[in-house]
Amino acid sequence: MKNFKFFYLFLAFAFVLQISSCVKGEFDEPSTTGEDPNIAESDIVTLTEVLAKYKSGQFIKLDLNKYLKAVVVADDASGSFYKAIVVEDENSDLGITILIDENNLAAKLPIGRRVFIDLSNLWISDYNGLPQLGYGSYLDNNGNLRMAGIPATLSDEVLKRGQFGLVVEPKLVNSFSVLNDNMLNTLIQLDNVQFAQSELNTTYANAINPANGVNKTLEDCNENQIIVRNSDYSVFAGETIPSGNGSLIVIYTKFGTTKQLVIRELNDVALTADRCGSGGGLEGSRINIKDVRNLFAGSPVNGKVGYIEGVVISDFANGNITGRNAIVQDETAGIAVRFDANHPYKLGDKVQVSTNEIEISE
Numbered sequence: 001m002k003n004f005k006f007f008y009l010f011l012a013f014a015f016v017l018q019i020s021s022c023v024k025g026e027f028d029e030p031s032t033t034g035e036d037p038n039i040a041e042s043d044i045v046t047l048t049e050v051l052a053k054y055k056s057g058q059f060i061k062l063d064l065n066k067y068l069k070a071v072v073v074a075d076d077a078s079g080s081f082y083k084a085i086v087v088e089d090e091n092s093d094l095g096i097t098i099l100i101d102e103n104n105l106a107a108k109l110p111i112g113r114r115v116f117i118d119l120s121n122l123w124i125s126d127y128n129g130l131p132q133l134g135y136g137s138y139l140d141n142n143g144n145l146r147m148a149g150i151p152a153t154l155s156d157e158v159l160k161r162g163q164f165g166l167v168v169e170p171k172l173v174n175s176f177s178v179l180n181d182n183m184l185n186t187l188i189q190l191d192n193v194q195f196a197q198s199e200l201n202t203t204y205a206n207a208i209n210p211a212n213g214v215n216k217t218l219e220d221c222n223e224n225q226i227i228v229r230n231s232d233y234s235v236f237a238g239e240t241i242p243s244g245n246g247s248l249i250v251i252y253t254k255f256g257t258t259k260q261l262v263i264r265e266l267n268d269v270a271l272t273a274d275r276c277g278s279g280g281g282l283e284g285s286r287i288n289i290k291d292v293r294n295l296f297a298g299s300p301v302n303g304k305v306g307y308i309e310g311v312v313i314s315d316f317a318n319g320n321i322t323g324r325n326a327i328v329q330d331e332t333a334g335i336a337v338r339f340d341a342n343h344p345y346k347l348g349d350k351v352q353v354s355t356n357e358i359e360i361s362e
Contacts, residue, residue, distance in 0.1 A: 036162035039116050044069045047089035047096060051131065054124050059137045059145065064119040067160075070095075072113045073168050073187040074251050077106035078265040079234040083149055084132075085109050086185050086251055087117070088168075095185035097127075099134040100159070101149035111264070114162035122158070123147065128255050130184060170249050176226045179259055183252050190261075193220050194245040194275050195228075200344040201317065204263075205230040207238035216241065218248070218261065221276035229253070229260045236263075242271040243344035275344075287355060290332035296360050303355030308335070315347040328353065 045066040053060055070087035073095065074080070081097075085105055088095040098117070109115060122133050125147050134147035135154075150158050170189040173179065179188075196217040205214040210232030219225045228250070230237065249268035250261040263269060284306035292308055295301050313334065314320070314327035321327070323342030327334055328351060337353055345351055 033165050034161070034163045036114060037116055037160045039067055039069075039160070043067055044091070044116075045119070046091040047094040048092045050096070050119065050124065050133075051094060054126070054131055056126055056129065059123055059125045059147070061121075061123050061136075062119045066119055068117040068119060070115055070117060071166050071168060072109050072111050072115060074262075074264050075106040075109060075111050076104070077110070078236065080231050080262055080264055082231070082233070086187075087115060088186055090114075093171075093186070094182065095187075097130065097132045097185050098159070099132055099147055099149035100152070100155050101135075102152040102155055108161065109159065110164065112166040112168055113164040114166060116160040116162060118158045118160065122150075129257070130253050130255070176220065176224050176259065179226075179252055181254075184254060186252055187249065188252050189247055189249045190218075190220075191247045192245060192276075193218055193248055194271060195219070195241050195243075196225065197341045197344070199241050200243050200342065201323075202241055203238050204241060205232045205234060205237035207232065210237070215260075221245075227258060227260045229255070229262055234263075236266045239266065242269060243275065244271040245273045245275045246271040284356065288332040289328070289330045289335050292355055292360060293333055293335060296362060298362075300359050300361035303358045303360050305356045307352050307354045307356075309350070309352045310334075312345045312347060312349045312351060316342075317346065326351075 043066055045064060045068065047068060047070070050062065050064070050068060053062055068087075069090050071090060072085050073088050074086035076082060076084065083101060083103065083105070084097050084099050086095060086097050117133070121135070123136050124131065124133055125137070126132060127147070132147050135150045136148045137145050138148045140146050168187060170187040171183070173188045173190055176190075196219050199216050202216075204216065213229055213231045216228045216230060217225050218228050247270045248261070248263070250263055253260045253262055284304075286309055287304070287306040289308050289310060292303060295303065308328065308330065310328040310330035312326050313329050314325065316323045316325070324339045326337045326339070326343055326345050328337050
């Protein structure tokens with residue numbers, strides 16, 4: 001009987017946070033279409049004045065015979081939002097969700113459309129801490145008081161459409177920690193982020209047996225984390241979570257005290273770069289896997305400065321190997337690479353693995 005020896009390369013990931021600057025979102029108007037309704041500036045108020053009437057957990061009629069001038073920053077096209085749009089005030093840095101008892105809102109209120117909102121009959125409240133505008137209240141099937149949507153028959157009167165095609169720029173946010181209540185219902189961009197290792201090889205939500213939605217964990221390179229809330233009814237619910245690092249454009253919300261992000265559409269997801277601590281810029285030069293294996297002489301030893309490069313020849317997706325192991329082969333030999341959690345690497349992926357101070361053992 002032949003004796004087969006397996007050599008293991010243990011990995012540790014280092015995380016580096018790259019901080020980006022924070023800028024104020026703006027609405028550019030170089031290529032708009034359509035006309036704004038004839039509403040005097042004196043009849044327009046800011047969202048600051050509207051939110052001044054807001055009291056958490058209460059349903060309050062605004063009684064403001066004024067308009068809010070805003071731009072749609074999220075619609076219902078992808079299914080992430082249901083019978084609702086999110087708008088940002090053009091006269092402040094604030095945003096709010098507007099409930100409308102109507103489907104296919106993106107057809108007339110798409111992202112980038114200016115809208116003048118008649119506040120005279122609207123109410124303000126919140127859904128577990130997230131401010132909303134609507135048309136009074138009602139009791140749901142569980143006896144909970146909820147905000148009613150603007151009736152479809154009145155929506156064109158309440159939401160007067162203006163120019164469309166406005167370019168909506170997200171606010172660049174440099175850290176999860178700076179997110180606060182003044183940023184609720186606004187479009188933000190987070191750079192140098194990635195989904196947690198535990199989320200890889202899963203889908204955004206549950207498209208097969210849809211219910212309410214799924215929470216996914218997003219992290220930065222310092223392992224700070226935040227929730228991304230995805231609807232089971234979104235058009236991308238069954239798509240696989242990307243494994244890379246990069247930027248994410250989202251609507252900032254919250255549920256109680258839990259900060260949450262909502263993806264508008266997959267075009268806002270740009271996670272294509274190497275994950276924190278992997279690939280690119282590895283110290284030293286390439287070492288053949290055979291030479292790495294030869295460093296082992298019967299007891300664990302630390303590797304030298306450099307890296308191995310090879311192709312993943314194992315396939316944990318089909319259950320023939322644990323997700324914490326990957327077999328990597330180059331032209332000289334093969335080696336098992338071990339992780340402390342399920343890895344994202346698929347059969348045929350080309351990988352580079354640092355050998356600097358990494359344990360090599362049998």
